[in-house]
Structures are given as C-alpha cells and as structure tokens.
Ligand SMILES: Nc1ncnc2c1ncn2[C@@H]1O[C@H](COP(=O)(O)OP(=O)(O)OP(=O)(O)O)[C@@H](O)[C@H]1O
C-alpha cells in the first residue's frame with residue numbers, strides 16, 4: 303500500500319490514481335503530516351510519496367518526525383521547485399529518493415519499486431537475524447530461570463509426557479518449544495493444539511482426526527494432531543479447558559499409544575511426545591471434579607513450573623533488551639532503548655496480571671508513544687509509575703510479616719517527621735531525603751495520611 307501525502311487534494315488524488323494505474327498499487331491519500339501519521343499508525347503502508355512543499359508542517363518536518371519516531375517506511379519525496387539542494391537535504395533526513403513533479407509517473411513507480419525491494423531485503427535480513435538469535439530461546443539468568451533451563455534439559459530427551467504449569471504469560475509456550483528443540487528436534491513436527499474455546503466435537507477431531515462422513519459436515523477425511531505430530535511433539539495448550547469426555551479419550555490414547563479417527567475403526571500408532579500446559583491449578587481442578595485424576599497423573603510424570611516474572615525481577619533488564627529488539631523487528635521500526643530510570647520503574651513493578659506478555663505489551667506501547675530513541679520514565683504507563691513496589695509499600699500485607707512491620711515503621715517515621723515540620727510537605731520531604739514533595743505525597747497516600755496543612 304502506497305500513501306501519497308499532498309496538501310492539494312486534487313494533486314494527491316491524481317498521483318494516487320496514476321500510481322494505481324501504472325504501478326498497480328493500493329493507494330491512500332493524506333492531506334498533510336498529521337493525517338499521514340494517523341494512517342501510518344493504522345494501515346500497512348509500504349511506501350510514502352511525500353510532497354516537500356506544504357503549508358504548515360512541510361515535507362521536511364514530516365521526514366524529521368518519521369526519523370524521530372524510528373518509522374522506517376521508505377519515503378520518496380517529490381518537489382516542484384526543481385531545487386537540487388532541497389532534494390539532497392531531504393535525502394539527508396532519510397528520504398529514500400526524490401523525483402520532480404514534471405517527471406513521468408513511470409519514474410515514481412521505478413523509485414517505489416526500488417524502495418520496496420530494499421525494504422524486503424532489510425526485513426529478510428532481520429528475520430534471519432532473529433532466527434539466529436534464537437526467537438525461541440528463554441531469556442533470563444536469574445536463579446529460577448537457570449533451574450528451569452536445567453530441568454528442561456533433563457526431561458527433554460525423555461519420551462514421557464511433560465506438564466508445564468505457570469501463570470498466564472510466563473513463557474509456557476516457549477518452554478514447550480525448547481523441549482521440542484532439545485528433544486525430538488527440528489526434523490520432526492511440533493503440533494500445537496489449543497482446545498480452549500473449541501466445541502467438544504471439534505476438539506476431538508482436532509486431536510484424533512475423523513473419517514469421511516463421521517458426522518454431519520465431515521465431508522472429507524481429516525488427520526488429527528496425534529497423527530500429524532508423528533514422532534515429534536504434540537503441544538496441548540490450556541489442557542485445563544479440555545472437556546471431560548475428551549479427557550477420557552485422551553487418557554486412552556496416551557495409555558495405548560495409538561489413536562482411532564472419529565468414525566473409524568483402524569488404529570494408528572502414535573509416537574508423539576505429549577507436552578501439556580496450563581495456567582490452572584490442576585490439583586484443584588481434580589478436586590472440583592473438572593479434571594480427571596487419572597489423566598492428571600498420566601500427564602504430570604514430569605512437571606515444569608515456570609516462575610512468575612515477579613519472582614525473577616532481576617531478569618527484567620535482559621528481557622527488556624530482548625523484547626525491545628523483537629518488537630522493533632515486528633513493527634518494522636528502529637530499536638529503541640530504555641533509560642535507567644524507566645527501567646528502574648519496570649523492575650519495581652510486580653507484573654501480576656500477565657507476566658512477560660504484560661511486559662512485552664507495555665514496552666510496545668512505550669515504544670510507540672515515545673518520540674525519542676531512548677524511552678524515558680515519563681513514557682512508562684501511569685499504572686506502573688504509580689505502584690511503588692518498594693518493599694515497605696504495602697501496609698495491607700500479612701500482619702506480623704517483615705513487609706507489614708516495615709510498612710508500620712515507615713508510617714511512624716513519616717508521621718513523626720510530618721509532626722516535627724508542622725505538616726509542611728516540602729520541608730518534610732527534604733528532611734526525609736526524598737526526591738521532592740510529590741514522592742512524599744505518594745508515601746503519605748499509601749499510608750492514608752492526609753496533608754491537612756497547606757504548604758506555604
Ligand atoms: N524467558 C523468556 N524469554 C523471552 N521471551 C519470553 C520469555 N518468557 C516469555 N516470553 C515472551 O512472552 C510472551 C508470552 O509467552 P508465552 O506465550 O510462552 O506465555 P504462556 O505462558 O504460554 O502464556 P498463556 O498462559 O497466556 O498462554 C511471548 O511473546 C514470549 O515470547
């Protein structure tokens with residue numbers, strides 16, 4: 303898709319029309335910089351054709367802002383002034399090429415083609431690089447991660463089932479991939495099946511396959527995941543969601559090491575290694591009667607626990623680094639870095655909702671929100687800035703625990719200092735060695751202390 307940016311609507315439309323006719327591109331038109339950025343954020347634009355002369359925010363300004371935001375979509379500028387200097391200046395600002403308005407549309411198409419092929423090459427290179435970096439490898443050198451890696455290496459070569467448990471977004475799927483890589487290996491398939499949200503019959507045919515005519519609508523034979531996985535890995539994601547009747551069939555298949563397609567009677571041997579994952583507490587599911595105990599025992603011969611992110615906060619800096627690069631490659635923008643004070647906020651947050659996935663989403667938002675190449679503390683989402691996960695921060699923690707005691711002590715210290723300084727926030731903050739009065743206000747809010755006295 304090619305985006306034409308021109309302040310004269312008729313001009314833009316004409317260009318778009320000609321480009322569509324001669325170059326066979328899908329096109330869009332923007333009447334200025336603002337609109338262009340809007341569209342770039344929304345549509346999969348492969349190339350921008352930009353008018354240099356526009357009132358207000360001109361082409362140079364747009365180029366500068368593209369550069370600041372790290373947007374690498376190639377830009378071809380066109381100008382009616384015929385000034386060589388201006389074109390050179392545009393190229394310095396990152397334009398891929400330039401044409402004169404007097405030149406035939408074929409020239410523009412030529413420029414676009416060459417920009418697109420360069421973009422394709424850059425993308426291929428990046429994807430090769432990321433494959434080389436091992437997209438599937440588990441990042442983190444904290445104690446829990448090292449223990450997890452060791453456990454993976456230990457069970458990977460064993461053909462019995464493996465159960466991966468852990469909160470949502472902790473990296474269970476990555477662990478499954480790692481098990482496959484170190485186990486059955488890349489020459490065999492890894493077949494993921496996510497049974498959540500699928501109706502019972504579909505889950506069954508997904509797993510075991512069906513013969514033609516097995517049920518209404520089964521108009522052709524379908525091989526199930528057990529068959530497709532061959533001697534590779536069958537990854538049963540969200541196993542806790544599996545309907546009870548399917549659990550019974552799955553158990554039988556695991557015991558007999560052979561499957562029968564729905565509506566068929568021929569048995570097919572299965573050599574696939576089964577890896578199951580869940581974020582539910584399966585033991586609890588068993589007691590609640592929602593999960594078969596015998597299947598649970600079958601699956602949990604080897605259990606790998608993926609630790610939540612808050613128990614390995616020391617992994618955050620390397621994870622941030624890795625995720626930023628991966629996001630940049632995904633969004634096709636230049637990678638950014640995170641300033642130390644912003645990183646400190648990320649390390650202090652407790653990532654309770656979605657663990658690494660939450661961190662990834664947060665970084666993506668920050669990357670898009672920030673104009674600079676270094677993401678600063680002010681770009682950190684407010685909910686993360688708010689939560690000071692300083693150990694003393696939670697006055698509501700278990701009474702008698704170290705945390706609660708610390709919180710209590712903190713409250714007393716702050717209260718005493720406030721009394722001493724007549725509740726003058728600025729002066730108290732100074733006395734307590736806090737950065738400014740707003741940090742004190744935050745601490746006070748946490749402890750339910752109100753500044754009844756005005757600061758003068
Ligand atoms: N240790 C890690 N190193 C690098 N990336 C990670 C790590 N852990 C998780 N991620 C990334 O975090 C995201 C979530 O991981 P994944 O999908 O494996 O989690 P999950 O436990 O399967 O989550 P859910 O329970 O929601 O299915 C992915 O983008 C993954 O690449």
Ligand SMILES: [Mg+2]
Nearest residue numbers: 471474475539
């Ligand atoms: Mg998952």
